[in-house]
Amino acid sequence: MTTRLISDKAFRQPRFPGEGSPKENSNLPGVELWGDGMASPGLTLTWLLCAHLLQSWPGGRTAETPYPRLRLSHKELLDLNRTSIFHSPFGFLDLHAMLLDEYQERLFVGGRDLVYSLSLERISDGYREIHWPTTAVKMEECIMKGKDASDCVNYVRVLHHYNRTHLLTCGTGAFDPLCTFIRVRNHLQDPLFHLESHRSERGRGRCPFDPSSSFVSTLIGSELFTGLYSDYWGRDAAIFRSPGRLAHLRTEHDDERLLKEPKFVGSYMIPDNEDHDDNKLYFFFTEKALEAENNAHTIYTRVGRLCVNDMGGQRILVNKWSTFLKARLVCSVPGGNGIDTYFDELEDIFLLHTRDHKNPVIFGLFNTTSNIFRGHAICVYHMSSIRAAFNGPYAHKEGPEYHWSLYEGKVPYPRPGSCASKVNGGKYGTTKDYPDDAIRFARTHPLMYQPIKPAHKKPILVKTDGKYNLKQIAVDRVEAEDGQYDVLFIGTDTGIVLKVITIYNQETGSMEEVILEELQIFKDPTPIISMEISSKRQQLYVGSASDVAQVRFHHCDMYGSACADCCLARDPYCAWDGISCSRYYPTGTHAKRRFRRQDVRHGNAAQQCFGQQFVGDALDKTEERLVYGIENNSTLLECTPRSLQAKVIWFVQKGRETRKEEVKTDDRVVKMDLGLLFLRIRKADAGTYFCQTVEHSFVHTIRKITLEIVEEERVEEMFNKDYEEEGPHRMPCPARSSIPQGTKPWYKEFLQLIGYSNFQRVEEYCEKVWCTDKKRKKLKMSPSKWKYANPQEKKLRSKPEHYRLPRHVLDS
Known part of the structure; x- marks a missing residue:
């Protein structure tokens, strides 16, 4: 049991979850005293009241706002050895590209004038670097043309596996992009990380000029496919294929039907079937939508598609994409009145590969474009929906005065947007053999009519709290x-x-x-x-x-040391193995697999953990504390559950009653994240308080607090008496003892008042608190620190000072 003395005159600064517990001294078991970190009562109570008000504010914590089960700070992650940080030895990184290489077991990082090779095992250890700056002449030319000096360097923006021994890399080169190869080898005895500068070549169409412009790239074989702004001034948005085995291609210049001020987000090659000639490349981007006639600045998210083996047309679209099509990617929340809330701006895209390489799952992270409503959403798309949109009808606009509509005319053969492959009958060897009417139709009808909607027709996650x-x-x-x-x-x-x-x-x-x-x-x-x-x-x-x-x-054991803690976490990586919360392994994947208790869908700990012997009776042992509150002062009964998702309910048992009643809150008694706050405590508040958590119908009493009330008059009399007394105990600690014979310090009177009789242990504790680290205190002590040691000087004190805490406490 822990005893605590609490008054608004010695109120501790509130703690946030995860900041640690009040300091306890093992030399005095069962007694907890407030020492360092005391705050003035006005400031403390103001803070607590503000925190309470924020709970009911729209951006604050509410029952509808999901909170994480665990919140771990940067320091906690480091202490748990769960994270490792790489800092550039040059003091700057300016990250612009990252490439994960499982084969080489390295993470390649492109920054400003530098490329790093980091170990996947621990990125802060054993890094290698390549210094790749631009020339002084190029930097000077760049600055002379009006660009900022910080942009007139070489930002590495392209990193791709070219083969098992080389990486393809490109940099902005002070607004004069260039590309080359890096030779890599991760042998322990003979590692290699070398820039082959003699193979450098111009990078226009492969890398943007501007280090801050949107850019995506995909390497397929020896061809680099890019979506970028390809000119010096950042006006020519295009999708390129750089020459390798196949010829150079790009989208038509200044054709807003294809691209209108796009922001490129991602690109992936996704096969439709086993015929490699039918492989298609998908680009994900946002752009200003031409079909949004009521608002010329409306932003839509698009999926663009083209054939990897596209060769352009013979007479039309020569050296231009002849298979490029695009469709709208929709992420919206259905409204009750039939009006959807749209998240139109794509922030990021992720391709989750499955066992079927032809059907990955696509996750899109979106935000809103409204200046009034801000929010984020994540939508999931299946390739079947995307393919259905591109195999569906085309969008058509008859002229400037007409509206966009479904194209109902005859579609030429081969279908515009299809690849020259055996899947299409093998009649055409390349797109150059396509009839002119098929090429012409693809040029004038790049937009599909049907939008692509997410799985379940709505997002899997929506965030509108504005926290980040x-x-x-x-x-x-x-x-x-x-x-x-x-x-x-x-x-x-x-x-x-x-x-x-x-x-x-x-x-x-x-x-x-x-x-x-x-x-x-x-x-x-x-x-x-x-x-x-x-x-x-x-x-x-x-x-x-x-x-x-x-x-x-x-880090499964962070959830707790009991079966219920582990099951309530609902983490699919973790399960209760009969001894601890540990990594879950599916059947057959772990030779020494013990029985597992896990319920991710429902988090039903009562069912999963029925009959389990909790380690150390972790849930059977309720922490007990004894707290003394001073009448008419503020008192906080602290109770912060491990899980931030748990609901806390307070019950009280008065006197000898066996029945517990739920604590009713009002303007005097306030429930907070930190515990139960009495703004002005009364004698009638004395009793035994039970802090219970409820999570997925699982109820657990985590703390039992006995609250005793001390009369305010008796405490003030004792404090004032102590101030009026003279004695050498007000002087700094002597070498052997700070408590002279025959004196009775204030804390003994106070402990007698509350019925605590173990004076010897208290005296030992106070000796240690007051007389520890004398050298540090001596250095910090100012000449005026003991100015009231002289009885004559003490008389000069102002009257309000009689109500301060004894200096014994303030110094401890």
């Missing part, structure tokens, strides 16, 4: 005891990564969002701009402008 902006997404598919789950890792603009699962209820059509963890990856708030994921290593690699971090997917 969502920037990046990565997904890992996990096999759990009760099914398959997609774990979302969401990067924010504050350096936080959210670990989330969503559970679809087929009966109600609703989606449940479960935030498992909130991880502060970087020490200082900074936007996350890149994420790579390794399911094989169970690691997430996170990039900001200045640092790169790696973090493990899970």
Whole structure:
């Protein structure tokens, strides 16, 4: 049992969850005294009241706002050895490209004038670097043309596997892009990381001029496909194929039907079948929508598609894409009145590969374009829906005065947008053999009529609380005891990564969002701009402008040491194995697999843990505390559950009554995240208080607090008496003892008042508190610290000072 003395005259600064507990001294078991960190009563109570008001504010914590089960700070992640941070030895990184190489077991990072090779095992150890600056002449020319000096360097923006021994890399080169190869070898005895500068060549169409312009690229064989602004001034938006085995191609210049001020987000090659000639490349981007006639500035998200083996037309679209089509990608929340809320701007895209390489699952992270309403959503798309849109009708506009409509005329053969392959009959060897009417139709009808809608016709996750902006997404598919789950890792603009699962209820059509963890990856708030994921290593690699971090997917024992804690967490990576909360392995994947208790879908701990012997009776042992509150002062009964998702309910048992009653709150008694706050405590508040948590119908009493009330008059009399007394005990600690014979310090009177009789242990404790580290105190002590040691000087004190705490407490 712990005893605590609480008064608004000695009120401790409130704690946030995760900041640690009040300091306890093992030399005095059962007694907890407030020492360092005392706040003035006015400031403390103001803070507590403000915090309470924020709970009911729209942006504050409400029952409808899901909170993470665990919130781990940057320091906690480091202490748990769950993360590792790479800092550039030059003091800057300016990250612009990241490439995960499982074969070489390296993470390649492109920044300003530098390329790094980091170990996937621990990125902060054993890094290698290549210094790749631009020439002084190019830098001077760039500045002379009016560009900012900070942009007139070489930002590495392209990193791709070219083969098992080489990487293809391109940089902005002070607004004069260039490309070359990096030779790599990760042998322990003979590692290699070398820039082959003699193979450098111009990078126009492969790399943007501007380091800040939107850009995507995909390497297929020896061909580099890019979406970028390809000119010096950033006006020519185009999709390119750089020459390799196939000829150079691009979208038509200044044709707004194809691209209108696009922001490129991602590109992926996704096969339709086993015929490689039928392979298609998909580009994900946002642009100003021509079909949005009521608003010329409306932004839509698009999926663009083209054939990898496109050769352009023979007489029309020569050296231009002849198979490019695009469709609208929709992410919206259905409204009750039939009006949807749209999230039109794509922030990030993630391709989750499945066992069927032709049908990956696509996750899109969107935000709103409205200046009034701000929010984010994640939508999931299946390739069947995307292919259906491109195989559907074309959009058509007869003329400037007409509206966009469904094209109902005859579609030429071969179907515009289809590839020259055996799937299409093998009649045409290349697109150059296509009839002119098929090429002409593709040129004038690049837009599909049907939009692509997400699975379930709505987002799997929506965030409108405004706490932070969502920037990046990565997904890992996990096999759990009760099914398959997609774990979302969401990067924010504050350096936080959210670990989330969503559970679809087929009966109600609703989606449940479960935030498992909130991880502060970087020490200082900074936007996350890149994420790579390794399911094989169970690691997430996170990039900001200045640092790169790696973090493990899970740390199961952080959820608790009991079966119920583990099951209530609902983390598909974790299960109760009879001894601890540990990594879950599906049947047959782990030789020493013990029985597992896990319920991700429902989190039913009562059912899963029935009959289990909790380790150390973790849930059977309720923590007990004894707290003394001073009448008419404020008192906080602290109770912060491990899980932020748990609902806290307070019960009280008065006197000898056996019946418990739920605590009723009012303007004097306030429930807070930190516990139960009495703003002005009364004698009638004395009793035994039970702090219970409820989570998924599982009820657990985590703390039992006995509250005793001390009369205010008796405490003030004792304090004032102590101030009026003279004695050498007000002087600094002597070498052997600070408590002279025959004196009776204030704390003994106070402990007699509350009925605590173990004076010897208290005296030992106080001796240690007051007389420890004398050297430090001596150095910090000013000449005026003991100015009231002289009885004559003491008389000069002002009257309000009689109501301060004894200096014994303030110094301890």
